[in-house]
Every structure is written in structure tokens, then in C-alpha cells.
Amino acid sequence: MxxxxxxxxxxxxxxxxxxxxxxxxxxxxxxxxxxxxxxxxxxxxxxxxxxxxxxxxxxxxxxxxxxxxxxxxxxxxxxxxxxxxxxxxxxxxxxxxxxxxxxxxxxxxxxxxxxxxxxxxxxxxxxxxxxxxxxxxxxxxxxxxxxxxxxxxxxxxxxxxxPVSLDVAKMVAHIKAEGVTSIGVVYEGDDAGKGTADEVKKQAEAAGLTWKGFEATRADDQSHRPYIDKLKDAGAIWISNSSGGAKTMAAASEAGYKGLIVGGSGARNISFVEAAGDAADGTLFSATYYPYPSRDSRDTWKPGFRQHIEETEKRFGKNAGPKTGAESPKxxxxxxxxxxxxxxxxxxxxxxxxxxxxxxxxxxxxxxxxxxxxxxxxxxxxxxxxxxxIHIYQWKKDDKGWSTVEITH
Missing domain, CATH: 3.40.50.2300 (Response regulator)
Structure with a gap:
């Protein structure tokens, strides 16, 4: 212990x-x-x-x-x-x-x-x-x-x-268990992007995964397709916690990318789903406890979390994506x-x-x-x-709409 x-x-x-x-x-x-x-x-x-x-x-x-x-x-x-x-x-x-x-x-x-x-x-x-x-x-x-x-x-x-170090550690262990053998990063070229790429590279190589490189995006990029094309052979691509992550999701779908799209806790934000649409379906993210939106009964939620979320909903309502209907607490x-x-x-x-x-x-x-x-x-x-x-969650879309599902081994 x-x-x-x-x-x-x-x-x-x-x-x-x-x-x-x-x-x-x-x-x-x-x-x-x-x-x-x-x-x-x-x-x-x-x-x-x-x-x-x-x-x-x-x-x-x-x-x-x-x-x-x-x-x-x-x-x-x-x-x-x-x-x-x-x-x-x-x-x-x-x-x-x-x-x-x-x-x-x-x-x-x-x-x-x-x-x-x-x-x-x-x-x-x-x-x-x-x-x-x-x-x-x-x-x-x-x-x-x-x-x-x-x-x-x-x-x-x-x-x-x-911290990104814990998110990466949890995700690298997960994708390795899933048989993924290589990974790359598409992220802004700022301090957060460089720091995330360095962390993914260090932990991936330590776990025996092949490093496919870091593609630094720009704020004026209309599409992330060129970055996806350069990393098309990677078994997984780590995306940005910021708004650029949705562009990477969309580009991966457009390119028919067959690997896993993964990220940190920023990807829990429904703005990713709103911006990427169906391309967000299947995206994995590592984050602290977040059973929302979930198909599970709230009786399964931890009591402090449930009390806080329900009081917040009562006073401030929910966020709901106008295009996708995806929900999140305010x-x-x-x-x-x-x-x-x-x-x-x-x-x-x-x-x-x-x-x-x-x-x-x-x-x-x-x-x-x-x-x-x-x-x-x-x-x-x-x-x-x-x-x-830290937990591994996945965005899922079904006939009832969008939800997050916790992934366990």
C-alpha cells in the first residue's frame, strides 16, 4: 500500500x-x-x-x-x-x-x-x-x-x-491494455501544448509505446486535417484541452482515422461535442470523478458530489448544447x-x-x-x-442522446 x-x-x-x-x-x-x-x-x-x-x-x-x-x-x-x-x-x-x-x-x-x-x-x-x-x-x-x-x-x-501527468499516466496504461502501440499529440504550440506533448512522449516511451510526434496547431487553422494526415499511423492521438481539440476530432473523422482519439479532463466539456458533433462519439478522456451526463441512477453518485450538483442545478440550471442536446451542470x-x-x-x-x-x-x-x-x-x-x-471516460451517442461512460478493465 x-x-x-x-x-x-x-x-x-x-x-x-x-x-x-x-x-x-x-x-x-x-x-x-x-x-x-x-x-x-x-x-x-x-x-x-x-x-x-x-x-x-x-x-x-x-x-x-x-x-x-x-x-x-x-x-x-x-x-x-x-x-x-x-x-x-x-x-x-x-x-x-x-x-x-x-x-x-x-x-x-x-x-x-x-x-x-x-x-x-x-x-x-x-x-x-x-x-x-x-x-x-x-x-x-x-x-x-x-x-x-x-x-x-x-x-x-x-x-x-x-495535473496532466496523472491524466497521461492513466490514459497510457489504458490504451496499452487495449493493445495500442503508438501515440502522437495534436495541440496548440503554447506552453500547455508543449508541456502536454513532453509528458505524453515521456510516459509513452517509458511504457514501451512508439512516439509518433507532436503537431503544433495554430489559432488561425481552418482544419486540423494536415496534422491528422501526418499522424495517421499512430494508434492513438492526444488532443488539446482547449477549443482546438474539437477541430482535431472533426479532422480525424473526416480522414477516416482508425485509431483512438484521447485527451485530458478538458474534453469533458460539452463544447467539444457541440463543435465536433458526431465526430466526438467514442472520444476517450481521463479526468477526476465525473458521472455526468450518465445513464446511471444518481443514487450511485457519491453523496457530496450529488448534493453539490443538484444544488447547482436548482439554482443555476444546466448547460445544454443547442445543436447536440448534450448537457452539463453549470x-x-x-x-x-x-x-x-x-x-x-x-x-x-x-x-x-x-x-x-x-x-x-x-x-x-x-x-x-x-x-x-x-x-x-x-x-x-x-x-x-x-x-x-483519475478515471477513464468515453463520450457516447445513442438514441437517447449523449452521455459519458466510465471505462474500466
Whole structure:
């Protein structure tokens, strides 16, 4: 049994236990904290959560989904008493897919002592531009939409998403078991694309698969057919997590490609199905827990996930593709995980001091039965999730429409 697996089992067995510690008086970062009947954070009645994401523009659906999930979780936690007696308040800043705005928002939150937790900026490139500010200002931050890069060297940054390394590991093991012997990558030529291609190449070759190469796409490409033609002999082609992935799906269908189209968790977004249409049928993607849309009864869903999704649906509805009818919740559950994890860490530390909270975040254990995402949280090197939290899903179309099916061996 691995150390991480042992920790997760401990979390399952001990999820109902409360962590207790002696309250103390301290003054850190200019915030007085004292024990009182109102809770250990009585000197600070409000803790702000700063959310930085694309609320307008091409990826607004992503930013809005994060905002919805964070609102739902904050309201749930506030109803239960907040954090040490303080209540959460959400503050949202729109990047509009502009890196400069992401950095500006990070600078604003870094200088605001009332902000305890920053979620975002979404997307790897934007976070890379802002993380130095968040680190130097000692601002605890949680990243649900940053798949590349290493969080192990950070003090205050934590990842609440499946990193590309885990997605690749799960998928490579799956396709090898299916008899696939070679793989290539079609992805944007940016940092995310290069990082993904390097990871796929490294893990594929380590598993004995033949590397067929990396085809770097461009934003002005009308078709990805030339890239597919160059990789036509690959047993599998890994596609982009961004909108370009749909173009690769469509080009593979047009070319009559016989191999597997595979990708990471971005491919769960129904925008891929909307853009690619029937060409998305059969696409495999590795992702954290996501039984949606599913033919299975919701009684089979993990309770924390079900509660979060159903509350989000009740308040905000669903996304439905106008062309395909494919559905998704207007939620980003892993963003809600950030608030829950921060709360548990602060409660364990009995402090809102960023050093105390960051240290506690590396030691918390939360069962997959209670998290909004349905994944267990036991951070290791500032990563919330481990390999056993990653699943292989497949997009399927039948006479009832589109659904995701979990693929198991």
C-alpha cells in the first residue's frame, strides 16, 4: 500500500472526526485572533474568497461555472458557521482572457488583507504570470483549472485539478491494455501544448509505446486535417484541452482515422461535442470523478458530489448544447473543493494566518464521499488529487442522446 493510499483510507475511516486544538491569542498579518463564544476568528468577521477567471469571452462558461460552484459551497459553509465563526464573502474578477487583467486582479487580492483565499487565475499561462505575486504576498491560493506546471516548489499555491501527468499516466496504461502501440499529440504550440506533448512522449516511451510526434496547431487553422494526415499511423492521438481539440476530432473523422482519439479532463466539456458533433462519439478522456451526463441512477453518485450538483442545478440550471442536446451542470466542482479544503485547514490550524493555513493544507484528509467533486483530498506536494482519483471516460451517442461512460478493465 502506498503512503498516499494509506492516507486516503484513513480519511475514509476518519471523515466524521473533528480536529481539535487549543485556541490561542495571536496577531499575524495585522489580524487579531482570540478565542470567544463567536469562534476563534472573532476578531475577523469576514473572510473574502477572491475568484479570478474568464467571466466574459470565449471561455465565460468556465468562469461562470467556477463562480456558481464557489457560491454554492460558500453558502453551505456559511450556513454551518463559516470558518471559525467568520463568514465567507465572494469577490469575483474577470480576466476576459487577458493575462494583464489576471495579474492586475492577483495584485489587487495580494494587497487586500481581508482576502484569505484566492482561486485562480484560471488557465496555466495566466497562473504562471500571477503566481509570483501570490507567493511573495503569502496569499493562499488554489488552482482548479491549471493542468501543467509543478506545485511542489510553491509555499502557498495548491492544485485542485488533475495535473496532466496523472491524466497521461492513466490514459497510457489504458490504451496499452487495449493493445495500442503508438501515440502522437495534436495541440496548440503554447506552453500547455508543449508541456502536454513532453509528458505524453515521456510516459509513452517509458511504457514501451512508439512516439509518433507532436503537431503544433495554430489559432488561425481552418482544419486540423494536415496534422491528422501526418499522424495517421499512430494508434492513438492526444488532443488539446482547449477549443482546438474539437477541430482535431472533426479532422480525424473526416480522414477516416482508425485509431483512438484521447485527451485530458478538458474534453469533458460539452463544447467539444457541440463543435465536433458526431465526430466526438467514442472520444476517450481521463479526468477526476465525473458521472455526468450518465445513464446511471444518481443514487450511485457519491453523496457530496450529488448534493453539490443538484444544488447547482436548482439554482443555476444546466448547460445544454443547442445543436447536440448534450448537457452539463453549470458547475466546476473542483473550485468548490478549494473552499472546503481551505476551511478544513484553517479549522485545523485554528488560525487564518497564511503560513499556518498552508502548512495545515498539506496534512488534511477529506473523504471522496463528502467533497463537492467526489474526489478524496489528501495533498501531497501541494496536489489535492492522486492517480486513484483519475478515471477513464468515453463520450457516447445513442438514441437517447449523449452521455459519458466510465471505462474500466
Amino acid at each position: 502506498t503512503v498516499n493510499a494509506g492516507r486516503k483510507i484513513t480519511a475514509l475511516l476518519g471523515a466524521a472526526l473533528l480536529l481539535t486544538a487549543c485556541a490561542s491569542k495571536e496577531e499575524r498579518a495585522g489580524v487579531a485572533q482570540a478565542s470567544s463564544g463567536d469562534g476563534w476568528s472573532a476578531g475577523r468577521p469576514v473572510v473574502k474568497v477572491g475568484l479570478i477567471g474568464p467571466m466574459t469571452g470565449a471561455l465565460a462558461v468556465v468562469g461562470i461555472a467556477q463562480e456558481n460552484s464557489v457560491k454554492v459551497e460558500i453558502d453551505r459553509l456559511n450556513a454551518a458557521g463559516g470558518v471559525g465563526g467568520a463568514k465567507y464573502e465572494l469577490v469575483v474578477r474577470d480576466t476576459a482572457l487577458d493575462p494583464a487583467k489576471a495579474v492586475q486582479a492577483a495584485n489587487e487580492f495580494a494587497g487586500d488583507e481581508s482576502v484569505g483565499l484566492v482561486i485562480g487565475p484560471a488557465l496555466s499561462a495566466f497562473y504562471n504570470a500571477a503566481k509570483g505575486t501570490l507567493e511573495s504576498s503569502k496569499k493562499v491560493n488554489c488552482q482548479p483549472l491549471v493542468a501543467t506546471g509543478d506545485f511542489g516548489g510553491l509555499t502557498y499555491g495548491f492544485r485542485a485539478q488533475d 458547475a466546476a466542482e473542483i473550485a468548490a473543493d478549494c473552499v472546503l479544503a481551505y476551511t478544513r485547514a484553517a479549522e485545523k490550524a485554528k488560525s487564518l494566518d497564511p503560513d499556518a493555513v498552508a502548512a495545515a493544507l498539506d496534512t488534511i484528509e477529506i473523504s471522496d464521499q463528502e467533497t463537492p467533486s467526489g474526489n478524496s483530498i489528501s495533498p501531497e506536494k501541494h496536489e489535492f488529487f492522486g492517480l486513484d482519483d
